[in-house]
Amino acid sequence: MTYPPNNPYAQVPPQAYPTPQGYGAPAVAPSYAGWWQRVGAYLIDGLCVLPFSLLGIFLGQGTDEVTGATTMNALYPIFTLIGVAVFAYNRWFVAGKTGQSWGRKAIGIKLVAVSTGMPIGAGKAFVRDLAHFFDGISCYIGYLFPIWDAKKQTFADKMLSTVVVR
Amino acid sequence: MREFSVPERLGGFGALVAVAAVAWPAVSARTGAALPCPLRTLTGVPCPACGLTTAAVAFVRGEFGAAFHANPLIFGLAGLTVASGVLVALRAGGVLGGPRPWSPERRRRVGWLAAVLATASWLFQLHRLTV
Numbered sequence: 642m643t644y645p646p647n648n649p650y651a652q653v654p655p656q657a658y659p660t661p662q663g664y665g666a667p668a669v670a671p672s673y674a675g676w677w678q679r680v681g682a683y684l685i686d687g688l689c690v691l692p693f694s695l696l697g698i699f700l701g702q703g704t705d706e707v708t709g710a711t712t713m714n715a716l717y718p719i720f721t722l723i724g725v726a727v728f729a730y731n732r733w734f735v736a737g738k739t740g741q742s743w744g745r746k747a748i749g750i751k752l753v754a755v756s757t758g759m760p761i762g763a764g765k766a767f768v769r770d771l772a773h774f775f776d777g778i779s780c781y782i783g784y785l786f787p788i789w790d791a792k793k794q795t796f797a798d799k800m801l802s803t804v805v806v807r
Numbered sequence: 808m809r810e811f812s813v814p815e816r817l818g819g820f821g822a823l824v825a826v827a828a829v830a831w832p833a834v835s836a837r838t839g840a841a842l843p844c845p846l847r848t849l850t851g852v853p854c855p856a857c858g859l860t861t862a863a864v865a866f867v868r869g870e871f872g873a874a875f876h877a878n879p880l881i882f883g884l885a886g887l888t889v890a891s892g893v894l895v896a897l898r899a900g901g902v903l904g905g906p907r908p909w910s911p912e913r914r915r916r917v918g919w920l921a922a923v924l925a926t927a928s929w930l931f932q933l934h935r936l937t938v
Contacts, residue, residue, distance in 0.1 A: 676816065778845045780854040788820055789813045 671758070671806035673793040674750035676785070679805055685744030689731055693724035729767075737766035745805070755792075755802045765801060772797035811895075812906035818891025821884045828863035853936040855928040856880070876935075880928050 674682075701717025704710070736742035740751035740760035752769075754761050761769070775796045776783025783796035792804050811819070834840060846854040858878035865874035866881050874881050897903040909917070 675811075677819070778849070780844060780846060780856040782856070785820065788816045 671753075671804070673787075674748075674805040674807050675793065676787045678748050678750050678807070679787060679793075682742065682744035682748045682750060685747050686728075686731060686742050687744075689743055690724045690728050693720045693727065696720045697724070732770060733763045733767045737761060737763035750805050750807055752803055752805050755804055758806075761801070761803055765803075769797050769801045769803060772800045775800070809905060814887065815891045815895055815906065817884075818888045818895070821888030822892070824863050824884065825867055825888065828860075828867045831860065831864055847936075853929075853932040855925045855932060857932045857936060878928065879931065880924065883924070 697717045697720030701714055701720055703712045703714065705712050731742050731744075736745065736752060738760060739746075740753050742752075745751060752761065752766070753759055754765075773783075773795070776786075779796065786795050787793035787805075792798075794804060798804060842860050844854055844857050846852060847857060856878070859881060862874045862877035862879075862881035865871070865877060866885060894903070898905060
């Protein structure tokens with residue numbers, strides 16, 4: 642008798658994320674989000690903040706008539722703060738709670754923990770965005786990693802044990 | 808839509824780089840935007856990818872000498888982009904079958920090749936920007 646015994650009724654350990662068997666194989670859950678989808682979601686998240694940045698620039702900045710230097714009025718920090726608040730609400734609170742920032746929701750992808758398959762919470766979502774520093778400092782290679790990585794993770798995803806799924 | 812293979816995805820990225828390289832000079836001139844090397848900005852040491860923006864812009868303008876001088880890796884990306892474009896077209900037309908996952912041995916070999924290319928590029932950039 643071989644060991645371990647080949648028992649067809651043995652309990653199979655739960656596998657939250659079965660690995661896809663090949664490029665042509667039917668989709669099995671979870672299907673990791675592609676690089677283009679992730680870029681699209683990030684751009685949409687950026688577009689959500691863009692109006693406040695533009696308002697801050699156009700309404701909050703001026704030019705000194707004497708020196709010609711750029712000046713700022715009270716509207717600049719106000720719109721900047723609103724932009725930061727919107728970004729934080731969207732990328733950390735909403736995305737941490739539901740797994741989907743507005744951009745990810747529009748594209749139809751979700752950020753979840755590898756171990757549980759559940760959203761990661763606002764705190765971890767915040768730390769994950771901080772960890773994107775390492776995606777940038779590595780000559781942006783970290784941002785490109787999902788192109789060839791088996792789980793399509795960035796460095797920040799690997800550090801926080803997260804994946805983006807469809 | 809089927810899942811694309813890694814070379815096909817890299818080719819797609821190459822196509823994006825080509826489009827961005829066409830638009831980049833106008834965007835940069837109008838907005839003052841730049842894409843600095845984070846490693847070089849922080850430490851003064853260039854990275855293997857340094858010069859790729861310059862190389863890509865020069866390449867799409869047909870200035871191949873300038874592109875090579877900035878970063879020869881752009882020729883590899885261009886070749887991969889063209890080859891994967893042909894591959895995708897042939898597969899879409901049914902001439903070729905769909906991609907199959909590589910064996911672990913082949914993945915390992917390609918990983919080593921990428922590491923060698925990155926090292927060679929780094930030496931090139933160190934020579935170009937610090938010597």
